Amino acid sequence: MKLNSLLATLALSTALTLPGVAMARPVTLTTTLNNYGGDGAYLALYVTDASGAYVGSLWMAGGKSKYYEHLSDWYRATGGDTAQVNGITGASVGAGRRLEITLDLADALFDAGYTLHIDAAVEDMRDSPNEVAVPLVTDGAGTPVTGRRYIANFSYDM
Amino acid sequence: MIRTLHRWPGLLALALVTILSLSGAALSVFPVVERITAPQVETGLTVATLADRIQVVYPGVEQIRRSPSGRITAYWFDQGAPGAAVIDPATGAGVASADPNQTLRWLTNFHRSLFLGDGGRIAMAAGAAAMLVLSLSGAALVARRAGGWRHWFASLRGPFAGRLHVEIARIAVIGLVLSSTTALWMTASTFDLLPDGSVLPADPTDVSGEIGFALDQMATLLQTPVAELRELSFPYPGDATDVFTLKTDRGTGYLDQGTGALVAWADLTGWERVSETIYMLHTGQGAATLGLVLGMMALGVPAMGVTGVLIWLAGRRGRPRIRGNQPAGRAETIILVGSEGGSTWGFAATLHAALTAAGQGVHVGPMSGFAPERYARAERIILLAATYGDGAAPASAKGFLDRLNATDRAPDFPIAVLGFGDRSFPAYCAFAKDVTAAAKAKGWPELLPLDTIDRQSPQDFARWGRALGEMLGIPLDLAHQPVLPRTEQLTLVSRRNYGAEMQAGAAILRFALPSATPWQRLTGAGFARFQAGDLIGVLPQGSAVPRLYSLASGRRDGFVEIVVRKHPGGLASGQLTALEPGDTVRAFLRRNPGFHAGRGRTPLILIGAGTGLGPLAGFIRGNARHRPVHLFFGMRHADSDFFYGEEMPGWQAEGRLTRLVTAVSRGARRSYVQDALRADAAQVARLICDGARVMVCGGRDMATGVSDALAEILAPAGLTPAVLKAEGRYVEDVY
Structure with a gap:
């Protein structure tokens, strides 16, 4: 799934595209789900700063906001505010399928203590907040990380 | 109007509502099975005790959930590997797999979206809307047919398909209305059209920073019975700022992991409660018996679909195309039809054909199209009027009386009214009588006095036709048989004579049972199933119009028996009373369930x-x-x-x-x-x-x-x- 990068840049909150910093680079986020034997998974991809505070959302896989409460960390951090994912929302991701998003991320997000989180939830199965938590560091690009329950591997490439 | 509202959504949405109801009926079984198989919770068990038991068995427990059926599921991590199981609350240990049931998952997705995502969800919602329209319009039709809502369960008469359709409907309609309205509500909720999203309490700012308070000592958990539990989520191991999240039937709260204190709470909103109740009513999760009942009612939908199509086809067949129909402005005879099911149109077609053959220009139209100012050359008008329900105007005569009453004066050309009905109904030909009275009140000249046709009797119609012919000075032979059933040959086995010497000969005629084909035996068609009070239609030689006789025997008696009196000049009665044992007649069976x-x-x-x-x-x-x-x-x-x-x-x-x-x-x-x-x-x-x-x-x-x-x-x-x-x-x- 390729995302119009202009749209992504516009849609991301200013926190991720720090004011006055024009430097940004395209980053591809690849999430592959394992065969967990359930319906499509809802995934929230978002970033927290060094203190663990919510900074902004990168992507929401899953269109029905009534189910967002099951992405419990994201939901508590944002208060379930759908404005956080306006324009960066896509379909839920089926078991065994892959979600690939490319967006322009500000250089300042890297090597500065920011962490990328993925919350996952599947209907009638366990909620899995913080399924993945990876620090955003330039060296970490291309290194796959395994999720706790639903995500077989996740990696970001620049 | 209501009938149109019933017919077209019914035919268009037939496939969709059939899929919805069959899959819904199948789904209704699952909550019952879950209810029966879920390990039972001892009375008075608190969440504190339950959580403690589970934590002893699964130290890495992350979440405990209780489904509306009472089934408790725990999710945990053990050395980095995720685990989940259905829990026996008595021990806290897992007793069954918590993996989703794949059949249930398949059926659920099929039922709500046909595996077609949001487009499928909208299509199924349209199916539910069609079901609702069908249920409400159908209920109105049943009430109208029975003569009012108070007679909802009145006994039914008429053809089998129609009776079965209504018999099922008046039981199932409650369930179908409930299932379809709740389905629409749930769709609206899914598409975020309702403000029924959950509200979480504000993030606790002030936590103790301690960890390790014993689960079975936490006051809130000690006060919460397991029966009220929905979900208990544990804090992340090692994160002292995180909290326990408790969801119950009343709301959501956060518990400090160092002190056990309730640090935040939010009640369920009214919208949430309504939505949850509706979810329960629709799925039967938490109300398994109700769900099963709704599922059973849904099973009536395919049967109603089949009988509904049969009724519709019968109505179409009963309304023939009228060849050579003259425009209203050029016809000398205007025939207007007030028909509900369509059968009266057949009589109109026969009358049209006979009058046309006699050299008349004839127009046939519905009574609802009554427009006397257009009948420029009309010399007479004939109304063929059925009655609907408790004396109401039939579908094709809606508005006739209003229009007649609104005219200043009646037309100069005379009117004849012929009523069609069933004497076993209390309001026999009531609408035809109303029309006659209204015409009299307007001073409309009469061509023939009101006459009536009982149960589509061809004899009645032929007799009326002769009277009309005499009036017009033309021979009018109206041989109308709505749908001539297949006749069978009956052989006389014995006869008993009465009063032959008094010139009013009568006889009890006993015929042998005709042998039934295996198909007839299976379906109970023809003479394979009959009882006293049913009718046989006898086709006399030299006539296409059958005569009906009441049966004095049932299939179980082993013979077909009728009592016949010879009428002077009567074709059928003459032939029947002249039969000797061994002679045969052609006859068919017509059921008469109103007289059993x-x-x-x-x-x-x-x-x-x-x-x-x-x-x-x-x-x-x-x-x-x-x-x-x-x-x-x-x-x-x-x-x-x-x-x-x-x-x-x-x-x-x-x-x-x-x-x-x-x-x-x-x-x-x-x-x-x-x-x-x-x-x-x-x-x-x-x-x-x-x-x-x-x-x-x-x-x-x-x-x-x-x-x-x-x-x-x-x-x-x-x-x-x-x-x-x-x-x-x-x-x-x-x-």
């Missing part, structure tokens, strides 16, 4: 005269269970037409006939059957007040006389024959 004795123990009052005794004698002969039966029988002369006179003493001795009262109209003491009723008024009234059912069979004049007599007899008790008819306790088979 039925099962049960309620006493019967049978009233008949002449050959009308036939079906009544059949009831008595079949009364092996000694139901109380009182027979009032009127005859002309005991020597000439005391049909079944030989059997009566035996039937009385065997307990099949409780009491026999006879009235002889041509003898020393002239007495009619209604006189016999009056003489016995006290007992008749008492029997009827105690619930007895009245069945009358015979000539029209006799039936009128009986009805008048019963009206007198019942007046002191505050009952009328009309009330009894509406309750199905007073039925007539009149010819």
Whole structure:
């Protein structure tokens, strides 16, 4: 799934595209789900700063906001505010399928203590907040990380 | 209007509502199974104890959930590997897999979206909307047909498909309305059209920073019974700022992991409660028995679909194309049709063809299109008017009376009204009578007095046609048979003669049972299944119009028996009374469910005269269970037409006939059957007040006389024959 990068840049909150910093680079986020034997998974991809505070959302896989409460960390951090994912929302991701998003991320997000989180939830199965938590560091690009329950591997490439 | 609203959504959405109802019925089983198989929780168990038990077994427990059925599931991590199981609350240990049931998952997705995502969800919601429209319009039709909402469960008459359709509908409609409205609500909720999202309490800012407070000491958990639990989420291991999240039937709260204190709480909103109740009503999760009942009701939908299509096809077949129909402005004869099911159009087509053959210019149209100013060349107008339900205008006559009453003066050309109906209904031809009265009130000249056709009788129609022909000075032969059923050959095996010497010969004719094909036996078609009170249509040689006779026997008797009197010049009765054993006639069976004795123990009052005794004698002969039966029988002369006179003493001795009262109209003491009723008024009234059912069979004049007599007899008790008819306790088979 390729995302119009202009749209992504516009849609991301200013926190991720720090004011006055024009430097940004395209980053591809690849999430592959394992065969967990359930319906499509809802995934929230978002970033927290060094203190663990919510900074902004990168992507929401899953269109029905009534189910967002099951992405419990994201939901508590944002208060379930759908404005956080306006324009960066896509379909839920089926078991065994892959979600690939490319967006322009500000250089300042890297090597500065920011962490990328993925919350996952599947209907009638366990909620899995913080399924993945990876620090955003330039060296970490291309290194796959395994999720706790639903995500077989996740990696970001620049 | 309502019928249109019922027919088209029904035909268009047939496939969709069938899929919805079948998958819904299948899904309704799961909550019951879950309810039965879920390990039971001991009464008084608190969340504190349960969570503690589970944590002992699974130290890495992250979340405990309780489904509405009471099933408890725990999710944990053990050395980095995720685990989940259905928990036995008595031990805290897993007893079954928590993996989703793949069949249930498949059915659920099929039921709500046909695996087509949001587009499929919208299509299924449209199916639910169609189901709702069908249920409501169908309920209105049932009420109209029965003569009001109070008669919702009134007994039904008419063709089998129509009766089955309504029988299922009036039970299932409640469930279908409930299932479809809740489905629409749930769809609206899914698409975020309702403000029923959950509200979480504000993030706790002030936590102790401690960890390790014992689960079984936490006050809130100790106060929460497991029956109220929905979900308990544990804090992340090692994160002292995180909290326990507790969701119950009342709301959501956060618990400090260092002190056990409740640090935040939010109640469920009203919208959430409503949505959850609706979810429960629709899915049966938390109300398994109700769900199963709704599922059973949903199973009626495919049956209603099939019978609905059959009704629609029958209506289409019954409405023939009229060849050479003249425009209203050029026709000399205007025929207007007021028809509900379409059968009256067939009569109109026959009349149109006969008049056209006689050189007339004829226009046929619906009564609702009544426009006298357009009938420039009209010399006469003929209305063929059926009646709907309790005397209402049939579908194609809507607005006729209003339009007639709104005209300044009636047209100059004369009018004839022919009513179509069923005498077993209390409001027999009521609409035709209303139309006649309205025309009289407007001073509209009359071409022919009001006449009526009982149960589409071809004889009645042919007789009326002859009267019309005489009036117009043209020979008019109206041979109309709505749908001529396949006839079978009946062979006479014996006959008993009555009164041949008095020039009014009559006979009890007994025919052999025709052999039924395996298909007939399976479906009960034709003579494979019949009972006393049903009719046979006999096709006399030299005529296409069948004559109907009431059956005096049922299939179980092993023969086909009728009582026939020879009418002077009567084609069918002449041929029948001339039959000798071994001779054959062609005949078909027509069911007459409105005139069956039925099962049960309620006493019967049978009233008949002449050959009308036939079906009544059949009831008595079949009364092996000694139901109380009182027979009032009127005859002309005991020597000439005391049909079944030989059997009566035996039937009385065997307990099949409780009491026999006879009235002889041509003898020393002239007495009619209604006189016999009056003489016995006290007992008749008492029997009827105690619930007895009245069945009358015979000539029209006799039936009128009986009805008048019963009206007198019942007046002191505050009952009328009309009330009894509406309750199905007073039925007539009149010819």
